Amino acid sequence: VDNLGQPLYCPYPLWISIPAMALSHLTIAGIAEGLFTLSLYLFILKTSPNIIYDCQQIKLNSIFSLLAFLIIISPLGLIAEGTAWGEWAPEEILNDTSSGVPLGFIPEKLLNGFNYEAFFPDYTMSGTTDILAYIASAIIGVALLIIIFKILGSIIYAKKQSL
Template sequence: MHIPDNYLSPSTCAVMGAAMLPVWGIAVKKVKEEITKEKMPLLGIGAAFSFLTMMFNVPLPGGTTGHAVGGTLLAILLGPYSACIAVSVALLIQALLFGDGGILAFGANCFNMAFILPFLGYFIYKFIKDRFPSERGEYAGIVLGSYLGINFAALAAAIEFGIQPLLFTNTAGQPLYCPYPLAVSVPAMTIPHLLVAGVVEVIFTVAIISFIKKVSPGTIYQGAKQKTKAIYGLIVALICLTPLGLLATGTAWGEWGAEEIQDVASGGNVLGFVPEGMQNGFSFNAIMPDYAVSGLPEIAGYILSAVAGVAILLIIFKIIGTLKKNKDGNLSGQS
């Protein structure tokens, strides 16, 4: 679901980025008001969960791959505004360091995965939980919220892909950016998410929330005991398991490189050309592209990438926490 650069026109990217600005602004304000400096590191933990979850690629129908995001998970644990910030920072690290998702398309990716997914997933969860105040009702909300959240995010990405050939063509009528219309992009994105990726999102969400409720209920419930050591242990375990994401072969739909898209078959027909906007568009060289490290075996590079990504996210939110003001107006760490 990570839209690469040059699949969306620069103007589309600008619109999506502009749409996210007020969302980020409100989210930052809410986080400042609602998250204490003691709980600020939890945003780093949440971002790490999302980052690692997105490294577990699974095979999807049609020979492509996909992944869970953890947006509803973070919204339930931290609140939707905190989830928005955590997922946005995780997506930024993925784009800058690993080339997973575009730089220009960052706003669009955040709109789908850091806005639609956590907010919709959370409000579905809350709606069901409030009307069925029992553990069964809570888990029904978790399942439906996480499943529908990621599927609506996939639908949004499909629409963003599909409007490109309608709006942006060259003089010969060929698409300049994503060449697949809505009739292709919508089923190609939504069907695999409905059948597989949505189920994976549910499994991740339910499993991690159940684990956290057992070992550190204070992360979810006010007044209960909070044990972050067990949560860090889970993060370490997930890092060790990330190479499982390498078992899924194939490229995610809509994430082909310019050199391979001309050979992609859709409806039995090979595209046969590279859209001009892709061929001559924006280029950015990530430090560890595709979670690989030059000179290291693929598995070792994947694990090292996971360690680096998680460490950076934890450090970022730790630093933010040290700068956060106390209620008396002093910066944390100052007397």
């Protein structure tokens, strides 16, 4: 808080911010993530049980099919209205009326604070549609995760073989 009592980062006090984040994450997001994780586990158990029981050869076709499906549906995020909690643009905070009146200021650190250049800000790419940019971002993210897990798997496998 600055010397005028205005917040430097988030315009809401902790007694509003923490319950707002905790309630949505402990109820909706937590349950959804748990169900999603359980669904993926059951899917892998059904299509490639050897990966779970004894790390044998994996049937990747079904897993890649699932990944392709998830990549294709990633633009569904575009139909969501509003912005996620804490991902506000400075102008959105200035005009926020959730307390009944416009907030009327932008926290100082949001104007002059941390800033970085993302490769694909807001999952957009110049010269393409938002839908294609979402799909391309998903492809790049999945590819990077596959590479990272492949490298980590090779390291772990090599360590097991040397024991």
